[in-house]
Amino acid sequence: MIEFDHVHKRYPERGEALSDISFALAAGEMAFLTGHSGAGKSTLLRLIGLLERPSRGRVVVDGRDLGALPRRQIPLHRRQVGMIFQDHRLLADRSVFDNVALPLQVMGYGHREIGRRVRAALDHVGLLKRERATPVALSGGEQQRVGIARAVVARPPLLLADEPTGNLDPELSREIFELFERFQYVGVTLLIATHDLSLVARMPYRIMTLADGRLVNDSGGW
Amino acid sequence: MSRVRRPSARPSELLLIWLAHHLRSARESLRRLFGMPLPTTMTVAVIGISLALPATLYVGTDNLRTMTGRWDQTAAISLFLRHEVDSDTARALAERLRARPELARVELIEREQALAEFKELGGFEGALEALDDNPLPAVLALYPGPDHATPEQLRALEQQALALPEADFARMDTLWIERLQAILALAETATLLLGALLGLGVLLIVGNTIRLEILNRRGEIEIMELVGATAAFIRRPFLYAGAWYGLLGGLCATLLVTLSATTLQGSVSRLAALYGGEFRLAGLGLGGTLAVVVTGVALGLVGSWIAVGRHLQGAEAH
Structure with missing residues (x-):
């Protein structure tokens, strides 16, 4: 469902936000993306939702090479990706x-x-x-x-969540994660960025850890 | 590479949905305009005044043109006869001139008659009585037929009349009309110029209003982009808002013009009565009203189009 191939993202003012990220997420898989704030979690999700484009490397989502997607097709791509934000954006x-x-x-x-x-x-x-x-x-x-x-x-076949429980107490956070599990159960692919390590560690899902823009740990996949 | 799927629906169904969305965008924009009555009223009033100014000038020059057009037909040459020409000769000359085909009417004002009229005007009785002799000449008023009333023909006629041995000098009453018409032509050009400038002003007003609206709703626009709204979808309500501003402004302008025309009608009637005539001010008329409103809508659309083009680039990945 998601494929990152040696992806770099560099901002002119902040330098390299993501360095040489490669991973693949299978359809129907649920994975957590962890790391300190500023480690590049949001940037990675933004690349998948085509809110940004990588400086180098290739991102493929659901068979679509996002680098080759013309601008006109961006809205259509986003309809296939459900995005959830810490500040809800309502x-x-x-x-x-x-x-x-x-x-x-x-x-x-x-x-x-x-x-x-x-x-x-x-x-x-x-x-x-x-x-x-x-x-x-x-x-x-x-x-x-x-x-x-x-x-x-x-x-949408793919759900992205950026710190969905950032402002919630543990009880509510657990409810949200249970909700995500139910979606995964019906075949939705989920990638959830969170620093709620205590909760994530107790769940049997793949955990990818970012540090300074590099993928330093990946409990599943390759 | 697989294409992004669109929602599956039959083409006719898609067209209906598209139409329904246009309708909703139009209604939504209008509702939003009425939701902030004060700013909307001010914007509409500024547009209305900007459109009303050239429209009023147009109506004004148009009315003056009809007025002078009517006077054109009564254009005349006053031919003053020599002092020594007596009444009988003058009458015979008038008779001779009446036979000419290019003259519709010839009026003779004899010396005694001229004196009586002059006295009637008042203020000169004393001065005239001090004179032994009647100082006024006999005058022939020559009225050319409608087919012989162009400025060139009038000038030719004047020359011929002056060549008569009885003639002393001639005065064309058309000169002031020609001057007025030149002034009118100037006024019409000025109206066009002013209209173009104020039209540009309307463009800027609508553009700026829509720009502010876009900035105000930045957050909403971002969310729309996040959930996959196309650029056209996001632009649509703003374009409708521009068109609504233009429409309301145009209606406001026609109202202002009609109001001014009605207010002026009384004074114009009085003035016309002083000149022994009758004159009804023409308003914008149906065509003019339509033109003003359509111009308003067009300017509103173009103005919002410019703002939307500059400030809504659509979904973009950076």
Whole structure:
């Protein structure tokens, strides 16, 4: 599903953020990406979502060589990648329903189909009753679940999460990770960046560790 | 390399969805405009005034043109006869001139009649009574037919009239009309120029308003890009907003022009009455109204198009 081949990312102002990263993530696999802040976790995820392009090397997602993807195709690529952020990235002036519906509207789904899918996604994350609320009326954990519902509503084969539990207490974090496990169970590929090592260590999943932009440890894969 | 999949739907269905999205974008933009009444009103008012100014000038020059066009037909040459020409000769000359085909009408104002009229004007009675003799000459007012009223023909007619042995000098009443028309032509050019400048102003106003709106909604736009919105999808509501601004501004402008025309009608009627005439101010008319509104919409669209092109590059990987 994801293939990194000697990938480098260099910022003119910060220097090398990622150095010579190579790994592969199989379809249906769930993996954690750990490391200190600034180790390059977010940068790596941004390369997969095509928020940025690598300076050198090749990134292939779901068979698509992202380096060869024309700009026009970027939106279509992103529809195939659900992204979850630490700060949720929700629209404060719209209801929970409208926030979750956004990807479907963008993709041109019809009204009824949108209603059906949004409610299914909200049901998944246990927020069906809050669809009319605005995000500010929700707790941090609920907001993150709205973000997750939005990421999965279009049923992308790949989910990326950047510190999804960064602001949550351990109990809520565990709930979020259980949610991710359920998605993995139905065949979604997940790559989750987190520094919540205590939680991750107790789960039987692959862990990749970044330090100073290098992949220093990989518990699975090659 | 596999292509990115699009949602599967029949083409007719996709068209309907596309149309529905346009409708929603248009409605959403309008709702947003009404959601911030004060800034919207100010922007619309500025656009309205910018469009109303050249439109008012246009209506003004247009009205003056119809007015002078009417006077054109009564253009005349006043032929002053020599002092020694007596009444009978003058009458005979008038008769002779009436026979000429290019003259529609010839009026003779005899010396006594001229004096009486002059006295009637007032203020000169004393001065005239001090004179032994009537100092005023007899005058022939020559009115050319409508087919002989171009400035060149009038000048030719004047020359011929001056060649008559009874003629002393001639005055063309058309000179001031010609001057007025030259001024009108100048005013029309100025209107065009002003219109172009103010149109540019509208472009900048809409462009800047949309630019601020884009900056305000930066976060929302980023999220849309994250979930895979195409550039066209993101631009659409802003383009509609520009068109709405233009439409509302255009309507505001037509309202302003109509209002000014109605306000001025009273004074114009009074003025026309003083000149012994009647004149109804023409407004923008249906064509003019449509032109102003369409211009507004077009300028709004182009202005937002420029802003959107400069500030919304669409999803890009850096």
